[in-house]
Amino acid sequence: MASDYIVVCVMFFIALGFVGVALFVAKLVRPRRPTNVKLTTYECGEKPWGGAWVQYNVRFYLVALAFVVFDVEAAFLFPWAVVFKKLGLFGFIEMAVFIFVILFGLVYVWRKGALKWV
Amino acid sequence: MIGSINILDILKPELICAIVRVTPTHYLYVAGIVFCIGLMGVMIRRNAIAILMSIELMLNAVNIVLIAGGRAYGPKTYDASSFVIFIIAVAAAEAIVGLALILAAYRHMKDINIDDMSIMKW
Amino acid sequence: MTGLETEEILSAIVFYLLSGVVVGSSILVITLRNIFRSALFLLLAFFATAGLFITLDAEFIAAVQVLIYVGAIGVLILFAIMLTRRIQDPVAKSTTRSFILGAFVSAAFLFFLILILGKIYLPPFPETGADTEGITKGIGRMLLTYYLLPFEVVSVLLVGALIGAVVIARKEEARGGEPPEVALERERKDREITDSKPDGNGLEQNDRKH
Numbered sequence: 001m002a003s004d005y006i007v008v009c010v011m012f013f014i015a016l017g018f019v020g021v022a023l024f025v026a027k028l029v030r031p032r033r034p035t036n037v038k039l040t041t042y043e044c045g046e047k048p049w050g051g052a053w054v055q056y057n058v059r060f061y062l063v064a065l066a067f068v069v070f071d072v073e074a075a076f077l078f079p080w081a082v083v084f085k086k087l088g089l090f091g092f093i094e095m096a097v098f099i100f101v102i103l104f105g106l107v108y109v110w111r112k113g114a115l116k117w118v
Numbered sequence: 119m120i121g122s123i124n125i126l127d128i129l130k131p132e133l134i135c136a137i138v139r140v141t142p143t144h145y146l147y148v149a150g151i152v153f154c155i156g157l158m159g160v161m162i163r164r165n166a167i168a169i170l171m172s173i174e175l176m177l178n179a180v181n182i183v184l185i186a187g188g189r190a191y192g193p194k195t196y197d198a199s200s201f202v203i204f205i206i207a208v209a210a211a212e213a214i215v216g217l218a219l220i221l222a223a224y225r226h227m228k229d230i231n232i233d234d235m236s237i238m239k240w
Numbered sequence: 241m242t243g244l245e246t247e248e249i250l251s252a253i254v255f256y257l258l259s260g261v262v263v264g265s266s267i268l269v270i271t272l273r274n275i276f277r278s279a280l281f282l283l284l285a286f287f288a289t290a291g292l293f294i295t296l297d298a299e300f301i302a303a304v305q306v307l308i309y310v311g312a313i314g315v316l317i318l319f320a321i322m323l324t325r326r327i328q329d330p331v332a333k334s335t336t337r338s339f340i341l342g343a344f345v346s347a348a349f350l351f352f353l354i355l356i357l358g359k360i361y362l363p364p365f366p367e368t369g370a371d372t373e374g375i376t377k378g379i380g381r382m383l384l385t386y387y388l389l390p391f392e393v394v395s396v397l398l399v400g401a402l403i404g405a406v407v408i409a410r411k412e413e414a415r416g417g418e419p420p421e422v423a424l425e426r427e428r429k430d431r432e433i434t435d436s437k438p439d440g441n442g443l444e445q446n447d448r449k450h
Contacts, residue, residue, distance in 0.1 A: 005294050005295075006250055006251075006254070009254055058221065058323060058409060058410070060319055060322075060323075061217075061218075061221065061316075061319050061320065061323055061409055062406060062409060062410070064312075064315055064316050064319050065214050065218070065316070065402065065405050065406060065409070066402065067312060067315075068210050068213070068214050068308075068312040068313065068316055069210075069214070069398050069399075069401070069402045071210070071307060071308055071311065071312040072206070072207050072210045072211075072308055072312070072394075072398055073395075073398070074307070075203065075206070075207070075304045075307055075308055076203070076207070076383070076391070076394070078300070078303075078376060078380075079203075079300070079376050079377070079379040079380030079383055079384075080380055080383070080384060081380075082374075082376045082377045082380045083377055083380035083381050083384060086381075087384055087385075090384075091384050094384055094388065094391070094392070095384075097392060097395070098391065098392060098394075098395045099395075101392075101395040101396055101399055102395050102398055102399055102402075104399060105398065105399035105402040105403055106402075108399075108402075108403055109402060109403070109406050112406065112410075114406045114410060137252075138248060138249060138252040139248055139252070139364065140248075140251060140252055140255045140295075140365075141362060141363075141364045141365065142362040142363075142364075142365065143357065143360070143361075143362050144255065144259075145292070145296070146357055146362075147354070147357055148259040148262060148263065148292070150350070150353045150354065150357060151263050151266075151350065152262060152263060152266050152285075153353075154346055154347075154349055154350035154353065155263070155266040155267055155269075155270060156266065156270075157345075157346040157349060158270055158342065158343060158346035158347070159269065159270030160342075161336075161338070161341075161342025161343070161345060161346055162270070162335050162336060162339045162342045162343055162346075163270060163334060163335065163336065164334055164335055164336045165275055165334065167275060167279075167317065167320055167321055167324065168269075168270070168275055168278060168334070170317070171269060171278065171279060171282050171317060172269070172270055174282065174286075174309070174313065174317075175266050175269060175270075175282070175285065178285065178286060178289050178309070181289070181293075181301075181305075182289060182292060182293075185292075185293055185296050185298050185301060186296055188296075188298075189296045189297060189298070189365055190362060190363070190365055190366070192366060194373070194378070195378075196375065196378035196379050196381070196382045197382065199298055199300070199301055199375060199378070199379050199382075200379055200382040200383055200386075200387050202298075202301050203301070203304060203379060203383070204387075204390055204394065206304055206305070206308050206309065207308075207394045207397070207398065208394075208397065209308075209309075209313065210308055210312060210313055210398075210401075211397050211398055211400075211401035212401075213313045213316055213317070214316060214401050214402070214405045215401050215404055215405050215408070217316055217317065217319075217320040217405075218404070218405035218406075218408040218409040219408055220320060220324065221320060221323055221324065221408070221409050222408045222409065224323070224324040230324050232336065233336055233337055
């Protein structure tokens with residue numbers, strides 16, 4: 001069964017090699033005459049200022065937090081969905097309780113205003 | 119015979135077989151090495167986020183052991199896989215709370231160097 | 241000659257490749273000074289571990305590994321790194337004061353672990369055979385019947401983690417006070433002050449790099 005994935009593995013290395021070879025050939029062929037203006041970061045035509053290492057806003061983190069929780073929930077949803085027909089109503093109630101408890105957390109976060117983008 | 123060393127005399131067929139035929143022990147070695155690397159990261163790194171990352175590595179090593187054990191025990195039992203799903207969920211919860219704590223500590227002390235976090239020490 | 245089949249050799253190559261990536265990127269995670277780079281290598285280690293899970297016939301676990309570890313936890317760690325600055329300081333020491341002791345203890349742990357692993361014998365993997373159920377179905381059956389209580393407890397754990405992390409990570413409400421509008425106003429003022437100042441390690445750093 002695992003040997004079926006040999007094909008995927010071969011495909012992966014072909015894809016990797018394709019990118020590598022393409023970039024390498026391009027590096028050999030293309031002209032390279034850098035100037036200071038050419039090397040500046042492209043910011044939609046604006047003159048770039050400041051570094052890329054600015055401190056991010058903590059709200060990004062709060063959204064990422066909620067994302068992680070619901071990502072884990074999704075990971076639990078997949079096996080449930082596969083066996084849903086076999087378990088019937090029992091499985092439905094179980095998952096309803098699970099989702100309800102997590103939704104409670106979402107409602108709390110929402111009411112606290114953590115998702116609000118001030 | 120001197121001067122013409124047959125490589126097959128050094129690399130015995132049984133040894134090659136033992137190396138090439140992947141058994142659960144191979145996975146245990148990999149997991150053990152990764153676990154120890156994570157342990158070393160926890161002990162030597164100064165940045166709190168790096169320590170958290172090392173803990174994730176250790177959890178990852180445990181997952182490898184569990185999956186390899188489950189596969190060695192038999193393909194039709196899924197206890198190990200269920201455990202791993204739970205471990206991953208707990209790791210996610212640990213990561214979000216741990217990183218939030220690190221952020222709070224950073225706001226408080228403007229740094230996440232654990233050498234300086236010694237207010238609670240005697 | 242040694243009785244090895246082509247498939248065995250192929251799976252051995254895959255195994256050694258993947259475990260080499262896992263071990264190598266784990267070492268880079270704990271040795272690189274730039275923590276952003278070590279986070280990226282952590283993602284690589286997780287990804288290669290997903291590959292190891294596939295070699296163990298645990299496709300669903302591999303998918304969950306990519307989904308949660310690489311997709312969610314990795315992104316969260318990268319966010320946290322971006323939120324805590326001072327990482328761009330390349331000369332900062334990255335080890336603790338008790339570096340030697342920690343390295344010694346973990347190396348000794350590794351030594352004894354390998355000593356023990358050399359002593360034990362495990363039988364080779366059994367044949368997969370006709371697996372009618374499949375791992376996703378099997379896990380679903382186990383989760384919703386045998387491990388029902390842990391399954392429900394996980395939801396409580398996740399809610400606890402979510403609420404706790406939000407309470408800890410939020411700035412204004414955690415200190416008690418300051419409605420959002422006031423915070424916004426203060427932040428805007430802060431930004432004006434920092435904008436008017438020339439940024440010390442901004443564009444100049446870019447110029448130096450090129």
